[in-house]
Each structure stands twice: as C-alpha cells, then as structure tokens.
Amino acid sequence: MSALTALLRIHGLSKSYEEAGQRRPILRNVDLEIQPGEFIAVLGSSGSGKSTFLNLISGIDLADSGEIWLQGQNLVTMNEAERTLFRRNHIGFVFQFFNLLPTLTVLENVTLPAELRGTPLKQAQARATELLAQVGLAGREGSFPDRLSGGEQQRVAIARALSHDPLLVLADEPTGNLDEETGAHIMALLEQLTRQAGKNLIMATHNLENARLADRTLRMHEGKLVSEPARP
C-alpha cells in the first residue's frame, strides 16, 4: 500500500517532557502510516509513551517535532482552535476510565459529539439511540452514568466514540479498568463496531489478548515504535 493512499501518516514525531529540570524523551523520531480501515494496537509497558502517542495524534498534546498528516491535514501546523475543531470532527475517544459526563444522561453523552459537529439534534439522537442498541443498552438512554456498571459505562463510551462518524477512533487502555470477562466483551464490541462502521482504530494497551484482534501490532520501546512480528 502506498503512502499516497494512507489515512494517517506520521513522520519524525518526537516528544519529551521536563522532569526535575531535565528533558525526558518519550517519543523519538516515530514514523508510521495507517491505511483506511486498519486497526492498530500499540503495546508497551506503563509509562512507555502509548498515551502520549494517542494524545499527539488527537491533537490534545503538541509534538516537539515531526509531522502528523490525517486526510491531507498536518496537525502539527494547526493552532489550538484548529486542533479542537479537527478533533471534534474526525476523532472518537475511548478512555480507560470511561470519562462519561456525570451530569448528562446516557443518550446525551452519546449525542454530544454529533451535536458539537453540528448535526441536527433529532438526527444525532436517532444515531445515538441506534448505537446504544448496538452496544446492548437499549432502554437505558435516560439513565445517568452513576447508575451503570463499569462495563456498561465503557459501552456508552464506545457508542459516543462512533456517534459523530469520526475518521479515527483512539482507545487508551479501553479494558484497563474492567474485569477480564467484561473486558473481552467490550473489546469484541469495539472491534466489531469500528470495523462495521469502516473506521480506523488505534488502541493503546498492554493486554496481548486485545492486541491479537488488531490488523497490526506495534510496540513502543524506548520512545521508538517497532512492528511486532505477526502472531499465529
């Protein structure tokens, strides 16, 4: 597959943080290309820079150097407001700690990204209801997040990540806060829905079982992103 058809192209990406007066490099000159519809798993131990990598791709954080091209737009040259709009329109997020908004109902949480994108409310609600049914939460639309279990909250988060039809879904340890069985269900659901919607998924995880579902597995090691050999 050629670079011309790539959905995401990352070149020479570096990031470091200051710690006790010294710069600690997190990412060193990372290069990556992702083709449309691809599911990538990024493996690595805690503190290896997986979350930082996702934050840079989403524009939440800024790289020290390098380029991030998504659908012909370079995130690195965008200002804060442009990155926010970009994230609003093209990125879906699934967090380890679900991060649902406690003051919004399940339906409102899922509707919000589409609303932000400017989708008419009725249309956004219809899409959200459909997604909630797909994640098995039909009938729970009016509940507030504190009434849901961890697994249910993460299902809402998955529905939210897809509700505004993003180009790319980023999942940061999506099962890290769930028991094994629930985690497996959630992972299956995430994979199924993103593939079904034809979306790209980049998932940071340290769970090898989850990584097995990906089309490609990369490992973050000493700030470099290296390809894992294909597993049987």
Add this chain to the structure above:
Amino acid sequence: MKRTALAPSLIKVGWRYLLTHPLQSLLMLVGIALGVGVAVSVDIANASAAQAFELSTEAVAGKATHYISAGPLGLDEQTYVALRTAGLELPMAPVLSQLVTSPQLGDAPLQLMGIDPFAEQPFRSYLANDDQDTPSSALGAFYAIPGAVLLSTDMAEQYGLSEGSMLELNINGMALPAMVAGLLQPRDTLSAQALQGLLLADISTVQEFSGRLGRLERIDLILPSANRDAIIADLESRLPQGAVLLQSESRNQSVEQMTTAFRTNITALSLLGLVVGVFLIYNTVTFSVVQRRQSFGTLRALGVSSREIFAIVLGEAMLVGIVGSLIGLGLGILMGRGSVALVSQTINDVFYTMTVREVSLPTQSLVKGALLGMLATFVAAIIPAWEAAKSPPRRTLSRSQLESVSRRTLAQASLAGALLAVASAVALARLNLQLIPSFGAMFGVVIGAALVAPFIMQVSMPLLARVLAPLIGPLGRLAPREVSASASRTSPAMAALMVAVAVTIGGSLMVSSFRASVVDWMEVILRDDVYGSVAGASISEPQEAIAPEALERLQTWPGIEEAHYLRNVMVDSPYGPLMLAANNNPDDGEEQVYFEAEGTGTEVWQAVQNGAVIISEPLANRLELGLGDNIVLYTPDGPRDFPIAAIFSDYTSSRGNITLWLDNYRAIWGDQSVTAFSAVVRAGTDVDAMVAELQRELSSEQLLHIRSNSTLRAESLSVFDRTFLISSALHIITTNVAFVGVLSAMLSLQLEKQRQMGILKAIGLTVCQIWSLTLLETGLIGALSGLLALPLGYVIAQVLLGLINRRSFGWTLRMHFETQPFAEALLVAIAAALLAGLYPAWRASRRSAANAMRFD
C-alpha cells in the same frame, strides 16, 4: 460546520451541575443575594432620603428662584406690602415657618408653613385652585377659623383625622390648639410625598403661634432670567436696611453636600459587602471548575473548544448571578425599610429635620443593584472560567497540575496585589484625593491586601505544621498542609474573611476613636452643672426661643451661682445660611478645644468679646477659611467682616458653626432671644434634685427640657451611637457574607477530600479525630484571616479617621487605640470559621470509609 451557539447538551452540563450541587449553588446564591440586597437597601434608603430632601425643598421653596431675608428677627411684613404695591409685576409670596410636633400626628417633627394662599399659586403646586386640589370651602375656613391648618389626605388617613379634627400643636414648648380646616388632595405620588411632614396655615396664624407678630421669615420670588441683573438691582434698592436678596438654591446647597458625603460613606460600606461576596462567588466557581476537571478534560478531548468551556463556566455562574441578584433585589426592598429608618434617623439627628415616610423604589436602584450583582458575578467568575478554558485537555485532567497552576496564579495575584496595595497607600498618603477617589484608593488597599493574603498563607502553613506537629501529633501536621495544598479553595475564603473582619475592625476603631474624641471634647466644653432648652428642640443646636420669664426665674434661683445663655440661630451669608452660636459665658475661651488659635484661650476669648469670632473645624474646612481670615455675615447693617480668632474642634454638627460673644450678637442683630441656658450650681447642691425642681417650676408656661451635665452627655452619646447604627448593621452583614464564604469553601474542601477522609478512616482515624482535623483546618483559616485582618483593619481605621471623615464631614479625628476591637475581631474570625466547619465535619464523620473511598 462552524457553530456559534452552545450545543444543548453543553448547556445541560452547566445547569445540571448547579442542580446536582444544590448546597454550593445555594451558598453562592446567598452570597450574591446578600451583597446585592445590602447595596440595594442602602441605595433605596439614600434615594428615599435624597428624594425626601428634594421634595421637602420643593415643598418649602417651590419654584422660587430668589428670596428676601433679614436675619434672625425676620422681615417686617410691611416690606412685603411695599413690594407688592410697587408695581413690580413679579411673583412674590411671604413665608413664615415653624417646627412643630403634635400628639395627634405621631409626635414627629413637622414643618408648619405660614403662607398667603393668594400669592402661592406660582410657587407651590399644592394650593393650585385651578386644578381643584383644594376645596374652596377649606380655603374659606383657612382664613375664618383661628388655628386652622391644612394637611394632606394621606397624613389625615394615616392618623385617622378628617376635616374638623382638633389638634394640639407643640410650638416652642407650648401646646396650642389647632383645627384641620381642610385636606389637600395631592395630584400625584410625588406631590403626596412632598406634602408629608408639612402643615399649612395662613401666615397670620403662624405669626400668632410663634409669637412673631408682624414678621416674615422670607419673601419668595420668581425672577425672570431676562434682564435679571437689572431687576435684582432694582429690588435691592427697595429693600430696607438689613434685608438681603439671595438665591434660593444657596439655602440647601451645603446641607445637600454634607448629606451626599454621608450617603457616599454608607454606599461605600455597602459595596464592601459586595466585594466580600465577589470572593465567595470566585470561591464557588473555582471549586466547580476543580471538581469537574475530569469532565472538562473529557469535553476538551471530545473537541469542545476552550471558548465553549469558558461559556459553560461563565454561563452557569451568570445564571446563579442573575437569580441571586433578583433575590437580592427582593431582599434589598425588604431591608430598604429598615435602612430608610436608620438613614433618615441619622440625617434627622445630624443634618436637618426630614420626614421619610415613603420608601421610594426607584427603578434606577433596582437596575443598578441587578447590574452590580451580575457585574460582581462576572468579575468573580471570569478568572476560574478563563483558567478552565485555557488549560489544555491533558492538564485539565490532572489535579496536581491544576493546583500547581493555581499556586502560580496565586503568586502572580499576590505580586499584583502588593503593587495595588502599595500604589493605593501612596496615593492616599501623598495625593490630596477627594472623597470618592479616597474610597477608591482604600478599596485598592483592601483588595491588594486580600490578594497578598494567600501568599502569606502558603508561606506560613508549612511553618505552622512544624510547630503544631510536636504539640498535637499528626493532625497538627496534616491540617496546615491540607490548607496550603488546597490553596485554590482556601485562599478566596481566607481573603473574604480577612476583608470582612478588617472592615469590621476599621469601622469599630473609627467609631470608638470618634466616640472617644467626642467624650474628651465634651469633658472640656461641658463644665456647667445644669443645661436647659425648649422641649423637643435639637439637643446640639436648639433654635427655639426660651420664654424670658423662665430665664429671669433661673437667674434668681436659689443655689444657682452663675447662669449662661446661648443663642443658636441661622444667619445668611455669601456662603449660604450659617449657624451662629452666641454665648455669654466669660470662661468659654478656656472651655474650647482649639485646632488653631492666636494666643491662649483667654486671649482668644478676649478677641471674641472685642468683635472677633471663632469658627468650628468643619466650617473652616468647608469654606476653606483659616486663622487671620475674615468671615462675612449678612447683618441688619449689611454684609460685615468678622475676624477669625481661632478654629475650634466641634462635633456638634458637620455643617459647622460660628461662635461669638452674645452681647455683640445682640448689638448687631438686635435679637434678645435665648435658645439654651446652662448654670453653675453652688458647691454641695444636689444637682439632680435641682434639675427636677427646675423642670417642674420653669415648665409651667413653656415646656422646657432641663438636664444635668451627666444626662446631657448620656443623651449626646446616645445620639452619637444611633448615628452609627447603620454602619454597625452593614459590618455585621459583611461578616455574614464572609461566613457564608468560609462555609462554602469548607464544604467544597470536604467534598473534594471525601476519598482522602475515607483512607484516613480506613487507617484508623476516629470520628473524633475527623472532627478535630476538619475544625483544625477551618480554625487555622479563621485564625490566619483574623491575624492578617488586624493590621489591615488598623490601616482602614486610619484612612477612615484621617481622610474619609475629613473629606466627608470636615473633622480631623485622632486614633484612640483600643485592643478590644482587635480581640473581638480575631475571635469573630475564628468563631465564624469554626462554625463554618461544623457541617462539613459532621458530613465527613458520618460517611463510611468504604463509601468515601469509592468517591472520585
């Protein structure tokens, strides 16, 4: 697609937070509502007083542009006749007024105004026959029946009177019969208010009642603007010796200036309540941002822009601000009634007799109050809203980074605060600021100090932890560290409490210093044993004449060694009417506290006996006159210069007065009246018994009020204390707002720390220790606020005493340092903080460890 409005779900994020945190929202509402309520109530009181002043001026002066006056004895009524028949074709009306009280009219001071109904129409609207305001039958009775008076229908209704009702009027201590001859039907609310406190009678009736037969107080005139100078010259050429033609507006200008200063003072005090409220709002909004850092982080990650986060935070604060302001308006209207009573009482005691029965509800006050509340909310919420908005998504997610941002902001704010405080202090010390800029600079010092206070807390708490840990164990280490580590929430609460307590100290110290000055001053000036004046007259400047028979009897009263007379009277001058106090006490030179004098007291008094005058400090300040200058007064012989021999301290009135020798006054003005007397009694005489006897014997014809030296002092001090009631009330409300602030901050802290409290419980902290820890934290905030408030309170008192009082009322007051206000304020701060900690401590102690730890 570019969006301009907030998504409906984002709006829900804001207002549902308010609904799910009812206590926080309620406390913020209370803070705004109290702040706005106080400001509105004071504004309503001020507006009502100002309107009453304007209306009474309008009622008395009407549309007159000028008036002719002739000093204490008034004008001969023949002057009016002569002018009327001179073919001048100018509207003119004679007036003779008199203060009266009546048991049938609530014993409140009323203005009995003697007029000529046929001349009135162009001047005062209430007798306009063409509008059918007054029934012609009433006007008939007005002339025909002796003692006939007219009053408004509102007053008649208020006191259950009707046409034909009999009244007893107390004039100069004498009870005289009068009759309601008719009722004036005001054409609108304003006319109704103008007529409150006013009785009308034919001029001959008032002449008879006041014993001034054939005399007029003044002749009102309406002079056309065209060719006015020529008309004035013509009129002046026709006036008899001693009569002067003056502008009507000059009569009320000085009183208006002084009451404006008084109103500015209480407005400033009420605004301080709102300043404290601003800290409270800031505190609540900051907490709401801190508590939702994760939600905001998520929103930012989902693509919500910083502008939208800013709008959410500011929007919800403004929502509470609007509701709080509306409640505040209601509260202000309710409190307005009480404030009107306090303000009008002070104005009556200190400035002039005024009736404020109507509480005006000016739209302007309500709009101003609502805008103030919203502006205060906006100012208080904008920083936390901006901080929530500017944080990048990752940082919004991190609590520790938020606190570190907060600490950095505190450091910057402290630096800005220090600069503001120093600049304001320099401006106060070096620049000759007027009243409102002086208040502005004082606010600058207060707000600057409030911004520096959190920095001091950051520095002092770790040190305190070192001191307390060995004394009371781990709680002694934990509590100060918690206070310091949660700076984003504890700082505003501490600053608010510090400001409130400092204002209370400043106010108390100012009042106690002022009171001590008055006590010291009375010690010097009140040396006689017995004092007397006409009953119902002003305690400090009685102007009602005492019957000569009573004075004759006093002179020869057994046990009286020496009697002194005083004549208080307003005389006209180029500066407007001025109060003269002429006395014949040969030792008065020694019985004054001089601010500036040429020579000793005896020498000064010698000069006074030779024709000089001494003037009080407020008058010297107001007219910018000094030692060696002359003061011009209109006398029956025309304008006359009086050399100023001394400037003396005087707390009788902020209008100021001129003291001169009684014989000189009598010789110049030809007025033999005496309005007060004092007497020295022989040693060994029972003063109280003599006072009782004099009161009984001398009051047979004219009711006098005779007091002993100690009673007069006690009465004077009670008037003084009454004057400052409104200030004390405002201080109490300000402290209450601060209390709500601390309560809100402590609740926020405890909610934030539920997980930590759970851990502490899990590792073995007892319920009692949870209580101790919480109360220790609030107690530390209270103690530090109280301690920092001490120097700030002292500075506020210095500014109030040295600058504000001088600018407002012309008095220079010295600080009488007392430890009591400081000790009380420190206790109030600690008690308020401890009290605010009770509920959070109770909540923390009741929550189970397991539940608390689940909280995130």
